[in-house]
Amino acid sequence: MTQSFEAAVQSFAPALPLAVGLSGGADSTALLLACARRWPGQVQAIHVHHGLQGAADGFEQHCILLCQELNVPLVVRRLDARHAPGQSPEDAARQARYQAFEAVVLANQSQFAIQSIAIAQHADDQVETLLLALSRGAGVAGLAAMPTHWVRAGLAWHRPLLRVTGADVRRWLQAQGQAWVEDPTNTDERFTRNRIRAQLLPVLDAAFPSFRDTFARSASNAAQAAELLQELAQQDLSMVGIPPQLCLLQSLSRARQANVLRHWLRMIHQTTPSAAQLNELLDQITACTTRGHHIHIKVGRSFVVRSGPKLDWYSR
Secondary structure, three states, X not given: OOOOHHHHHHHOOOOOOEEEEOOOOHHHHHHHHHHHHHOOOOXXXXXXXXXXXXXXXXHHHHHHHHHHHHOOOEEEEEOOOOOOOOOOHHHHHHHHHHHHHHHHHHHXXXXXXXXXXXXXXXXXXXXXXXXXXXXXXXXXXXXXXXXXXXXXXXXXXXXXXXXXXXXXXXXXHHHOXXXXXXXXXXXXXXXXXXXXXXXXXXHHHHHOOOHHHHHHHHHHXXXXXXXXXXXXXXXXXXXXXXXXXXXXXXXXXHHHHHHHHHHHHHHHHOOOOOHHHHHHHHHHHHHOOOOOOOOEEEEOOEEEEEEOOEEEEEOO
């Protein structure tokens, strides 16, 4: 169920000291303000200057002034978050931001031994993420959307506002008399996420007022299914071997073959096959009944090939 901003912060119990990702927008400004009041002297802010738009200098200045006012230490990390060919700008910025957070924490461990990092995404962000995943034909891992907490690089990461609406965050911030900055790209409907926010969420709100709760349940169910598939993939990969033995792969159902091959490619070779690539690979595995059968399928920037009794990975 959705909850109030105050209830979400009150139930948030991270290991301290805590770092808060601070963009300067309403959501992160509210989260930092609430955390700094609750745990004075135990909170640090991290601001990432992506270098992607002219307004970024204004975001940084807001963060500096806010942290001075709150007496919260601030670390600013400047980076180039431009996306690679074939990568979405949003994903490139997100990955660069996470890497910057980790680098700041590691570099400042002797001064401020951060145990947890909090990010201010809220219930509307979760709905947008789920709808984006649906629009791209994602599987259960994509439909799981954003977790409330997870571990990365030895740090505990939290999204304490995932059950709070964006409107409630802003109402709370306005009641505190606290200003924030608006990212001008948030209203640019050339971006799919912004079209969802501007055009779909109001319609959903009118037709299904409880959609945030029901969508959150669906994401939670998908997350549980994704966890089970991950466990099965790990078991199957230990059985078929690394690299996978063709005869052992062929003993599995097509669905389990797909699951373990996705896992092998993602975990060992850091790539994800498209649906077409994976289906072609599965067809070739089924057809591979003679010694002379050839497999050479492009996946990402490299190839899955047959090497004797096994599949192998060939990187150009």
